[in-house]
Amino acid sequence: MNSPVIDTVKNACATPADAMPYSELGLKDDEYARILELLGRRPTASELAMYSIMWSEHCSYKSSKVHLSQFGKIPKGERMLVGMGENAGVIDVGEGLAVTFKVESHNHPSYVEPYQGAATGIGGIVRDILTMGARPVLVMDPLRFGDADHPDTKRVLPGIVAGIGGYGNCLGLPNIGGEVVFDPSYQGNPLVNALCLGVMPVERIQLSAARGVGNIVVLLGAKTGRDGIGGVSVLASATFDEDGPANRPAVQVGDPFMEKLLIEACLEIFDAKLVEGIQDLGGAGLTCALTETSAAGKSGMVAHLDRVPLREATMDPTEVLASESQERMLAIVTPDNLDAVLTIAQKWGVIATAIGEVTEGTRLRVLWHGEAVVDVEPGSLADDGPVYHRPMQRPADLTSLNEAVAPDYPEVSTELLLAMVASPNLCSKRWVVEQYDRIVMGDTVLAWPEDAGVVRLSESGLGIALATDGNGRYTRLDPYAGAQLALVEAYRNVAATGAEPISVTNCLNFGSPEDPEVMWQFAEATRGLADACTVLETPVSGGNVSFYNSTAGTPINPTPVVGVLGLFDDVTRRTPMGFQSEGSTLLLLGDTADELGGSEWAWAMHRHLGGVPPRVDLAREKLLAEVLIAGSRDGMLDSAHDLSDGGLAQALVESALAKGVGARVVLPAGPTAFVQLFSESAGRALVSVPRSEELRFSEMCSARGLPCTRIGVTDGDALDVQDVLTVGLEELRTAYEATLPALFGPLAGATAAHPSVAS
Amino acid sequence: MPLWHADSSLHDVDAVVLPGGFSYGDYLRCGAIARFAQVMPTIVDAAKGGMPVLGICNGFQVLCESHLLPGALTRNQHLHFVHRDQPLEIANAATAWTNAYEAGQVITVPVKNGEGCYVGDERTLDELEAEGRVIAYYVGNPNGSMRDIAGITNERGNVVGIMPHPEHAVEALTGPGTDGLGFFSSVLSSLVAAQ
Known part of the structure; x- marks a missing residue:
């Protein structure tokens, strides 16, 4: 057997003319020329x-560097001990402790080999956190798949979910949340993002x-x-x-x-x-x-x-x-x-x-x-x-997308509500989440289906909240606003639990940077995110760019996934999402406008993507967060749920189903019932407050200038919207829970008991 | 106090909990490698001598592999890991680990496992049930366990294995409630009573 010839430096000097296979390894001609030089x-x-x-793009960020530099200009604040550039940013959370967190993609490996691709995605991000000196304490996973009923989704989704669970559960890390979103733009290129957070004494930073x-x-x-x-x-x-x-x-x-x-x-x-x-x-x-x-x-x-x-x-x-x-x-x-x-x-x-x-x-x-x-x-x-300044060009079809005429708005009916809660993006994700250990280590305070995961870090009650969000449809329609909407939704989710948002990580999933239209989307999205982080005073501590999410020349919807970290001085004051008991007052915080461009309704009911996404009002988001945090701090809130995909209707359903407490709702005068229930206007939350706190809470809102509308009370075992619809919670639950088991197999435990072995 | 797998001493503890987890990654049969840990012969001897031993989840699997408890835990019938809050009916409230409960009491503790399907031959299952050695049944079987068995005990009642996680239901902030505390208050009163 011949031992293979090893290409040593000496050999390279002796054979200067040998052709090297650089293009097979992904290097361009000019890049190779630079290496020779x-x-x-x-x-x-x-x-x-x-x-x-x-x-490579993955390691060098050669196409994204010039845009990511904007994140470095956001004021760091006093808490950031280590910023971008190291493996993950480090944030001081008090009591001598620091946390480090980061989200990364493992998209292509997970498409090729779903189980191992997703599993090693968790493994990789966990080591990034460990490298900083921190003990990893939780994971989250934002996921995007093709259409829920597409055969290839059946191939990749079960394996990806099992891989995330298999690796994370075995490591003993609770999986406290994430996202599962279906859209045909991810058909040939699912997104598997993994987030990990770790904790360390400040002096242990490595x-x-x-x-x-x-x-x-x-x-x-x-x-x-x-x-x-x-x-x-x-x-x-x-x-x-x-x-x-x-x-x-x-x-x-x-x-x-x-x-x-x-x-x-x-x-x-x-x-x-x-x-x-x-x-x-x-x-x-x-x-x-x-x-x-x-x-x-x-x-x-x-x-x-x-x-x-x-x-x-x-x-x-x-x-x-x-x-x-x-x-x-x-x-x-x-x-x-x-x-x-x-x-x-x-x-x-x-x-x-x-x-x-x-x-x-x-x-x-x-x-x-x-x-x-x-x-x-x-x-x-x-x-x-x-470092590339890639050419950029506004997508040729964007104007026609933005000007596309929306489908006619329907009358609201029970059938519409049931169809919406059963749609793949709004339905229960129990099928996925039950495969994850959400509580191992014993410090999980909130996890799925809550707005944000909350984990206790110390016996004193010090803790963190984390949420990730990202909406590819909004970003497709307006990448600047879409990235901001991802940020404000995660920000709002964190604030809804009562935590103060303090830092941001992001995983920017885009198509090929060699496509000028994709590059324009990327530039707009990073600019939008940097601008909004500056206003919200939530510096970017780190992140990851995933390009080349494209199949046969068609890019995915641009999908910046944004993770927001919130801080609790005392996790025992966390506000849950679900209605807690009957007789609480329901208040809608914020303003509802006719904003159904890029909405879940337009997509789920009409496969329509057009118009413009909801307007972003960063000052309003900040005010809403302050009110939600103050409400938690003063013990005024029974529940709080952010309004986003699916609008008020979806929030009512989720809050009611959480503990099986219904609601009687009277929609205020103003927009039509359809707009009030399904518009996705940003800057809103649904809260329930005990009667005894109603006055104090609404006075606080008016003193601060936040619109606060009484829309009903928690009551009974149905969702009743006066003069619009009434539907029992069990009927809602059946619709909400049935979709994923019907597509991917019955839920664990839904099968017959094990047949006994014959003796 | 934590015991180390490669240290055969029990360091004068009065009771042992084998916790859940993924010993040796569960790459072989769950618990099949951990039963050969250096500390295990000491634990087996102590258990045979009457020391209270509780195995939770992977710990239950280790107790079965060590033959301190009969039967085995296999892949969930539906082949998925499952984590949910699980109602259990306490069937034996006389063991070292369940005497704080009442027989027939329904408690809720989290279950979370991929290989929690309890199996045994008919004779073993008949014996367990006849002798009152099933300590808890699932109310709504999450994994296909035979006869809905969630936990069992040895003849003496000092060794208990249970698939769900009572240690995750010990404070309202982080669990479905405090129903799991009884396992730990039980062993404290057994130990005090024995002194």
Whole structure:
């Protein structure tokens, strides 16, 4: 058997004319020319792989950088300890604690291999949070699928849900919320976003920079295999063609038990102050970790790749560098602390291997059995990648979309309400959410189906609320407003629980940046988000861009998913979404206008997408949030529910079904019953207040200038809208609950008991 | 106090709870690897000597794999992980872990498992029921468990395994209520009574 020829630096110098397969690795002609210039010779196979990975859209943000810089200009406020640029932003929450949170996409892997793609999406974001020094304490997952009844949705949805549950449940992380939205624009490209939040003592914050000549580079965790090669450079940075996914080996395979061991080992190592720098190995594997740590520390580094524990002995150095095998971390450790690190790793059953050291100078040298296969400036990989000002153009069809005539508004009937609550986007997501452990660790205060998840961080009652939102239809109709509507909805959801919104993360899911119309959508959406974050004083602490969500040249609806973090001084004052008891007064906060452009009604009943989305009023959102927080603080609210998709009708149904408490509603004079019930005007919430608090609460609203309209009382076991409709809660519940089980199989426990084994 | 899997000492504790979780990732049969943990022979001996031992979820699976309890827990009949608030009917209120309840009492605690389907042969199931060793039945079977069995005990009543999670119903803020507290107050009164 011939041993394969390894393309060393020496070999590259000796064979300068050899053609390198750069375009197969996703590099463009001008990018390759730049590599030749940077190196002054042709790259080795390993160097080429590293450049292709680090300069990929996924790692380099080459198309989005110029737009994302707007987020950096939002005033940071006093709480942000670490901002964008590190693995995740860190926010001071008091009591000596800090939290770090981030949302990321794992869209393409989840389409190719739904279970593993989604599972490793959770694994990857959890390591991002761990890397900052935090103990991960929760996950959330915003999901988008094609039409609910499309055959391919049946292929991907059950696997994605099982993968998220399989990995998160096994790690022991509660899944406290997320979204499930169906729209044909995601047919060939579902969105699987994963959010994780972690907590740490402020003094435990870890950074990634490798410093200190002679310090040891230690690889922790799973052995390196051939899984995931080409994941970021090819799979995540290109669109699918009409034949659909075929790149299964580019998807990694998850091992949540190893991740759990890695978490515990790393936290013990952090607590003992044994590392100088740490970096997770995510989508770009060792390439990214070696490059980022040495570039951030402006240090030299030498890595002996042949020391990396391998799953397959025949792997060559290029494969070792490009592998995206999961559950690995890279730590920089002083020689004095090496033994202590190895001992802790051994205690947790985690493989730890010294693979290199920090050196003088600024070169990153990667050796394979003593021969250099890589010799580069790490900064040229990490920081000197291409930056593109891509051409932008307003979509040609946008004017006609915005001017499209809306379907005629109907009379409101019981049938309309039942059809709306049963529609795939408004119906109960129990089928999905029951597959997630929402309470493990014992600190979950609110989770699905609440507006936001709430988790206690300390015995004092200190806690956080988190919500994610994003509406692709609104963003398609107006990307500037659509991104803002995603933000204000999440902001409102957090405030509805009583928490004060303090920070934002985002996952920007768009089509191909090489399409000028997509690039225009991206530019408008980032501008809208940055402007709104500035006004709401919610700085962006981090995020992720996912481009190339496009199939056969058709992009998805632009989908900025925005996560808002809220803070509680005392989680025991959280406001739930559901009506608590009969006899409370129902108040509608905010103004209702005739705003059904891009609405759930237009889509669910008419497959119509047109007009303009609801108007954004940031000052109003801020005022509404202040009132909801004050109401929680002063114990005036029995319940609060934000109004968004499906309007007041949907909010009434969800609040009534939560605990089975009905309502008698009298719609005020003004717009038609249809508009009042189904318009999606922003800046609104439905609250119930005990009779004894009604006066105090409404006076507070009028003193602050927030419209507050009495619309009824909680009562009985039906939803009764005077002169409009009456429907029993059980009938509503049946309609609300039946849709997903009918599509994806009966709910757990709905089948006959297990037949006994014959003796 | 936490016990370490690789430390065979029980450090003078008076009772042991084997909690839920995914020991060894549940990659093999649930609990099948954890039963070989270094601490397990000590726990098995202590249990045989009368020490109260409660296995919750994965802990129940470990107790079955260790043969401290009969039967086995297999993949949920519907093949999905399921998490919901689950009503249970207490059937035996005489064990070390259930004496704070009354027989026939219905309590609500969360259930959350992927492999919680209790199975046994007919003779074992008949024996368990005849001897009053089923400590709780599901009211509305979430996973296909035979005869709706949610938890069982050994002959002596000191070892209890239960698939749902009483520890998640101990404060109103974070659970469906406080119905699960009884498991823990039961063992405290058993221990006090034994002294």
